[in-house]
Amino acid sequence: MDVKKIEEYINKNFDKLPEGCKQCVRGEKLVLFITGTCKNNCYYCPLSEKRKDKDVIYANERLISSVEEAIEEAKLCSSRGVGITGGNPLLRVDRTKKYLEALKKEFKDFHAHLYTTPETITTENLEKIKELDELRIHPTKIFNIGYKEEFVDELIKKIRLAKKYIPKVGVEIPSIPGMDEEILNLAYEIDGVADFLNINELEFSDENYENLEKRGFYPKDDVSNAIAGSEETALNVIKNFKGSLFIHYCPSILKDAIQMKNRLIRRAKNIAKPYEVVTDEGLLLRGIMIFDREEDLNEIVEILEDNEVEFEIDGNKIYLNPFILEDLLDLMKRERFPIKFSAYISEYYPTVDKLEVERIPLHIKKRKLRFK
Numbered sequence: 001m002d003v004k005k006i007e008e009y010i011n012k013n014f015d016k017l018p019e020g021c022k023q024c025v026r027g028e029k030l031v032l033f034i035t036g037t038c039k040n041n042c043y044y045c046p047l048s049e050k051r052k053d054k055d056v057i058y059a060n061e062r063l064i065s066s067v068e069e070a071i072e073e074a075k076l077c078s079s080r081g082v083g084i085t086g087g088n089p090l091l092r093v094d095r096t097k098k099y100l101e102a103l104k105k106e107f108k109d110f111h112a113h114l115y116t117t118p119e120t121i122t123t124e125n126l127e128k129i130k131e132l133d134e135l136r137i138h139p140t141k142i143f144n145i146g147y148k149e150e151f152v153d154e155l156i157k158k159i160r161l162a163k164k165y166i167p168k169v170g171v172e173i174p175s176i177p178g179m180d181e182e183i184l185n186l187a188y189e190i191d192g193v194a195d196f197l198n199i200n201e202l203e204f205s206d207e208n209y210e211n212l213e214k215r216g217f218y219p220k221d222d223v224s225n226a227i228a229g230s231e232e233t234a235l236n237v238i239k240n241f242k243g244s245l246f247i248h249y250c251p252s253i254l255k256d257a258i259q260m261k262n263r264l265i266r267r268a269k270n271i272a273k274p275y276e277v278v279t280d281e282g283l284l285l286r287g288i289m290i291f292d293r294e295e296d297l298n299e300i301v302e303i304l305e306d307n308e309v310e311f312e313i314d315g316n317k318i319y320l321n322p323f324i325l326e327d328l329l330d331l332m333k334r335e336r337f338p339i340k341f342s343a344y345i346s347e348y349y350p351t352v353d354k355l356e357v358e359r360i361p362l363h364i365k366k367r368k369l370r371f372k
């Protein structure tokens with residue numbers, strides 16, 4: 001599926017999607033990675049080395065250590081809900097409870113969903129997370145050990161238990177190529193018990209690549225992280241399923257090209273300085289002038305102030321609107337005004353690390369070579 005097809009598919013099915021997915025697609029969810037701790041060891045686990053089995057907390061891409069930082073990040077992204085993920089959040093259930101309750105208290109109508117696995121769904125844990133609106137259960141044993149009735153029975157028991165505390169309880173699984181029959185059986189077994197089944201296109205990462213390759217899986221193309229055959233398995237299950245359960249297929253490209261982009265746009269709009277431009281991809285553009293000498297910087301500051309141009313000084317740099325910078329350089333060249341600075345357009349992520357993705361040179365100030 002390409003981006004256009006995904007958009008058509010999402011628009012057609014939007015009303016049927018679980019609320020957590022609706023918000024996720026629109027980039028409205030704060031992704032709260034509450035711990036990297038997990039006892040499951042799935043061979044396809046995509047977690048990066050920085051997160052896997054590390055007891056760390058991230059709010060979106062930001063490493064945090066307090067509830068206040070999570071709230072701040074939610075505000076910066078105008079989040080309307082939270083997806084609590086990991087690792088297994090229920091292995092740090094008291095921390096999960098603290099963050100969940102704080103976010104629910106801070107924001108009105110804040111939708112919360114959480115990912116976990118069947119073993120940790122207990123009455124004691126559910127009591128602590130009953131403020132959740134949605135739970136998504138990943139039956140890891142079925143995909144790591146094999147499809148066995150006892151694993152399906154355990155899953156069904158846990159869905160029934162969770163439904164006593166949480167309004168919506170669904171099952172979320174990776175689409176393992178070739179497991180069409182098992183996934184179809186699973187869908188029939190949970191029909192009438194679970195509220196939905198989400199099937200994720202299988203993705204590789206630096207961490208799981210070797211494991212996936214050993215099992216004969218390989219990338220479907222050289223532009224995405226998706227595994228060949230995973231989409232076919234998911235779509236095959238949906239085509240052959242004749243029950244009433246809602247099955248949603250989540251392609252890898254939906255996460256990268258639509259959901260991530262929408263989340264970035266929300267953050268970018270909130271943090272953009274008055275002189276910065278938000279791109280359609282949710283990145284920020286700014287013009288940068290870099291000076292060797294303070295008097296050259298002061299001269300330009302005077303010109304910008306005279307022309308009421310918004311700008312900011314950062315050490316030997318001036319930041320300003322990229323289009324104004326281009327116009328200014330054109331004018332200076334036309335007027336043969338000496339250009340005593342280097343100028344670039346910088347494109348960067350509106351994330352906490354402000355990762356620069358591109359720097360387009362507009363003018364490079366020639367350096368003089370001096371022999372001593």
Ligand SMILES: C[S@@+](CC[C@H](N)C(=O)[O-])C[C@H]1O[C@@H](n2cnc3c(N)ncnc32)[C@H](O)[C@@H]1O
Binds near residue numbers: 044045088115204208
């Ligand atoms: C990345 S996990 C995060 C939450 C938690 N660790 C878990 O596995 O449930 C979210 C969902 O992605 C699915 N998943 C796990 N590994 C995946 C992979 N390599 N590619 C695609 N989906 C995957 C699982 O079905 C899980 O429900």
Ligand code: SF4
Binds near residue numbers: 041045087117
């Ligand atoms: S349950 Fe999730 S975090 Fe844990 S090993 Fe499996 S994929 Fe990784």
